Amino acid sequence: MKIAVIQSDNIPYDKAKLSFFMQNAKKEGARLIILPEYVLNRFFKEIEKMPISFVKNQSNRQIKHLKHLANIYNLTVIAPVVKVINDKKYKTVVKIDKNIKYYYQQALMPYSHWNEEKFFDKKEMKPMVFKIGNFKFGVMFGFEAHINKFWKYFKEKKVEAVLIPSIGTFNSHNRWLEIFKTKAFLNHFYVIRANRTGSYKEWKFYGKSFALSPEGEVLNILGNKEEIAIIELKKEKIKEAKKEWKFSDIEKSIKHF
Numbered sequence: 001m002k003i004a005v006i007q008s009d010n011i012p013y014d015k016a017k018l019s020f021f022m023q024n025a026k027k028e029g030a031r032l033i034i035l036p037e038y039v040l041n042r043f044f045k046e047i048e049k050m051p052i053s054f055v056k057n058q059s060n061r062q063i064k065h066l067k068h069l070a071n072i073y074n075l076t077v078i079a080p081v082v083k084v085i086n087d088k089k090y091k092t093v094v095k096i097d098k099n100i101k102y103y104y105q106q107a108l109m110p111y112s113h114w115n116e117e118k119f120f121d122k123k124e125m126k127p128m129v130f131k132i133g134n135f136k137f138g139v140m141f142g143f144e145a146h147i148n149k150f151w152k153y154f155k156e157k158k159v160e161a162v163l164i165p166s167i168g169t170f171n172s173h174n175r176w177l178e179i180f181k182t183k184a185f186l187n188h189f190y191v192i193r194a195n196r197t198g199s200y201k202e203w204k205f206y207g208k209s210f211a212l213s214p215e216g217e218v219l220n221i222l223g224n225k226e227e228i229a230i231i232e233l234k235k236e237k238i239k240e241a242k243k244e245w246k247f248s249d250i251e252k253s254i255k256h257f
Contacts, residue, residue: 001135001233003161004030007222008039009198015065021228022127024075028230031132035079036196036209037167040066043200047082048119057086063094070096076132078139082167086179088121093128093139093165103128107144116143129157135233142166142176142193151183160238161190168195173208177218185216188241190233197226214241 004025011017026034040062041047047055059081072079077096082089083104092106104123108116127150128139138159140150145164154162162183168176176193184191190213197207205222211231220229242248 001133001235002028002030003163003192003233004232005035005192005194005209005211005229005231006033006035006221007195007197007207007223007225007229008036009196009205009226010042011039018065019069021043022069022073022075022077024228025230026075030075030230032076032078032137034165034192035161036194037080037165039196040079041082043167043203044114044116045203047198052084052087052089055082055089059083063096063100064200066094066096067100067150069132071098078163078165080141089119090123091116091120091141093141095128095130095139101128101130103138103139105141105144107147107150108139109143127153129154129159135235136160137163139163139165139191141170142195145179145183151187153177154189155187159189160235161192161233164191164193166193166195167205168208169203169205171206173206177221179209180210180212181216181218184212184214186247188214188238188245188247190214190231190238192231197224 005022038129066077079094081092081094085090093103095101102126108120110117130137136159138154142164144150180191192211193209195207195209196205198205208221210221211219213219214237221231
């Protein structure tokens with residue numbers, strides 16, 4: 001199973017760029033592509049100041065265009081997008097193939113300099129889990145990766161690859177890499193992070209999207225420019241890691257607490 005990780009700056013209406021990415025992904029044999037946060041829409045600090053009608057129109061146009069491209073290239077698309085329903089604003093990931101499904105972010109940043117929790121509305125639901133062929137994927141946002149409950153849910157659902165669209169700034173790359181290496185190793189998931197590039201005022205988005213193996217090893221790290229990476233996922237690597245380390249078997253054997 002091959003997937004494509006798209007690392008990009010803001011691409012609100014650049015149809016040629018999206019088509020280029022998807023054409024290359026298809027050429028390399030990918031069946032799925034993942035985009036970072038805040039590339040189909042503007043960055044959060046910009047959205048805060050925009051008319052909600054503009055954001056809604058922008059999102060609807062992007063979804064329509066991605067649906068068209070997904071059909072042309074026979075790809076599944078995983079992409080964050082702001083969804084507006086009756087003037088309510090939701091931060092979502094859309095999964096586009098023959099159908100369109102949404103995951104509504106459950107844990108939002110509550111900080112004074114970046115307060116998504118205050119801005120966005122909420123809709124309770126479980127994290128997105130789906131299959132392509134015989135490979136099972138889970139999806140969560142970057143901020144949600146701080147919460148153990150999400151990892152536990154994916155483990156219970158026997159997810160094999162966790163997809164994490166994100167937007168990283170403030171030189172946080174090393175922290176994220178070490179967190180995800182540990183999560184990949186302890187749970188024997190593939191972990192794939194798609195991270196935005198570009199900037200907003202003094203905020204620099206550093207890219208460095210990466211893919212980690214079920215052993216917690218780095219398979220690929222991109223630079224800080226616009227790029228695409230093709231990652232090959234192998235079920236036998238997951239089986240080998242589980243067989244070698246036996247963490248799940250040991251966990252099941254401990255029944256007194």
